[in-house]
Amino acid sequence: MSAAYNEYLVPGKRGFHIDESALMCKNGCDFYGNPVWQGYCSKCWRDHSQKAKQAQQLQHHHQVSPVQPGVSGSPHAFAKFEEKKRQQVDKRSKSMRSIFKKAQGSIKADQASHPTAHWNQQKQPSFESQQVKRDFDDFLKSLRKPAAADVFKQIHAFVEKVQQSEDMPIEDLSEMVQDFYQSMAERLQTHTAFKGFSEEQAEQLLGFIEKYLTTRLYKLLFCPLTTDDEEKDLRVQNRIRSLNWITTTQLDAEVDDRDPVIREKIDQAITDIIKMDSKRAPQDKLACTVRCSKQIFEILKASRGQPASADEFLPALIYIVLKANPPLLHSNMSYVMRFGDPSKLMKGEAGYYFTNLCCAVSFIENINAESLSLTQEEFGRYMSGEAVPPGGYGSNGSTCEGLRLMYQNLNALAELCKRQETLMENTLTLQQEMRGFKEAMLQEIDGVIARTPCTIRERVKANIDEEDSEVDNLPPPLLPTPASV
């Protein structure tokens, strides 16, 4: 075979002639193309499809934009998300994943709905894992050696076991994890390595085990592809979005959302509930719920001038959830229920607030005209965005926002003025002090000088060559005498 002939041969497929140029990327970038990517190489295909997608999106956007503001982009985003999910499940290949990631990065913020947050976590997988590993190791070091070794062994065997059963239905995984918690709890009580552990120590250790496991296995356990969690997340999210006209009065929530101080607390509560999605361990997610709930009690206290009870708390929580629209809410809640410590979920304080959150979400899903004391017609009009309820967040939200900012700025300015004044005052005092100090210093120096006058004695010059009377007393120098041999 001549070298020239060789060039026309498709590697591996003897006898099938094809021009090499047909194999190359259509873009002419010197890489091989692939029919799957319409003759582009992987890189150019990515660019190409991305551009096409953006163009399509832009067009689509123009078409849908006149529709009601509340619901616009969402069905579209949902369809796109659906498609992505399907492909993800079909291929599960690394390259496809990376394409999605790239493509998603360019999608505008409002379009890149919450699934992005989830994929992003896959991008940098191990920061949290490393962190929790360090913490866990530190904690293990504080234990006795056999105990630490045993926990370490158990937990790693279990992590491996879960990683191998990746495709199990989530209910089975949940059961597996819960069984593991229980077996560890029993082990702490019966195994000799843990003899003498106090109840608190055991509880702490179990907490760490939960944290370590769930953080390490988060990708597997959170919002798994085998469930319709993502779909439900989107449904909840859209539902909340379409209900953004609901006001505190309709909910009977005694929250004064115009007062800037309370407004700040509301923002804090919203931040807390949103933070839930950024935590990995169920206990941390629960802690976010508890923080948010406590903040709500603060809000109620400030709004009503008196402390609140469960009757006031639930409406306020519903209001906060509606305003926050926490990302991946359904997934987060299912995850906590599947992998959290059930005894805490069922009975403890965190469980109480979490139950309230479940209640709030359930209420939001089933909200209707009756539950808001509205007529069917009114409700329909608000839902469709045709009308906005008086005093609603939507109607004067912008002015409120502006005013709020202004008041905030005024407050900040007043604060600055005050600080400036104190600064000036302090400067003047400092100046005076310095002057005083200088004078006192000078006085003191003068005093010292007066007390101990400085007299410099004449220096006596010594001349060793000078003839001296003492020299006369010296014996005459020795004279050399020749020695007789």
Add this chain to the structure above:
Amino acid sequence: MSSSRVDLKVVLLGKEYGGKTSLVERYLHDRFNADLPYQNTIGAAYGARRVKVGEHTVTMGIWDTAGSERYEAMSRIYYRGAKAAIVCYDLTDSSSFDRAKFWVNELRQHEEKCKIYLCGTKQDLVDGDLKKHRSVDYYNTTDFADEINARVFETSSKTGNNVRELFYKVAEDFCNDPTNFQKQDDSTLHIYDEPQGKSCMC
């Protein structure tokens, strides 16, 4: 209460402003704010307290619930897994007792294992000379209680009358039920077998 381990979940059910919160407040902190007849003073809806019954010490987690009819449909989420339910009604408000019957039915249907305690509140308002204010007849309530195998406590959060007795009874019944303690001796954790995957979202 700092202890994070809770043995016994007690849920409070009853009409809005029926005195649930004051009852908890009185029990947990032994105080009552007369200026705010139906508001508590710390602003919390959850409380825990340790109770010693004989040789056992149990920690009760007390769950207050929103009493508005609006949230009726979700009440099941609250009393899931509760060992005891205190159904409150206002002795001066007959409609609150009708609502109490509603809760009892709900509980009987969905949470059979949950023990029920009927609790008439604001007893100080119908005491002695004030009998004419009473709207819920005592014998009606006891008849109803016999029917559903429950106990009746008429309490006053203002004077503290019967409050401690009510909660002590709850703890005592819990401790006297040997099935509760088998679990306790097994492990510190209670793992419930029931699937709890999506129960709240459906």
